[in-house]
Amino acid sequence: MAVDIRPGRVRLVLAPVTAREIDVARRISELVRDVGYEPSPGDAQVLEIAIDTLAASRIVPFWRAVVDYVDGPRPPEVVDPRGQGPSIWFQQMDSPRPQRNRMHIDVSVPHDEAPRQIEAALAARGVLRSDEAAPAFWVLADAEGNEACITTWQGRD
Structure with missing residues (x-):
């Protein structure tokens, strides 16, 4: 905290x-x-970069070095020791997914702000790719297929 x-x-x-x-x-x-x-809880937001990977141990050292970050509290994750940049976390994949990007942006917001932010993204020509995990997260994409997830604390194990 x-x-x-x-x-x-x-x-x-x-x-x-x-x-x-x-x-x-x-x-x-x-x-x-x-x-x-x-x-003003509506001002609450967390920006994270998520990178899908088959083997986090193979790529975490590169990302830690290239952005000059340190290991975070929730491995595999790297964080800005200066507290200025977004954290980068590494999501385990079971198999390669060539049909989609392997990097996306996670935007964590208060649960009651998620609908407004999703509607704004859709109004800006975004596409809802998936709401299967809602209210934990929704997967959206821009017009070129680049993905972002709106995430909340709700619906998590």
């Missing part, structure tokens, strides 16, 4: 999101209200 306090805003970073972190966020929101501010 990280808290960034600046004039006019408090930014709370919780990852990974579990029931405990959600409870902490609710309590912090209550405290923020008590001192006269209004929490």
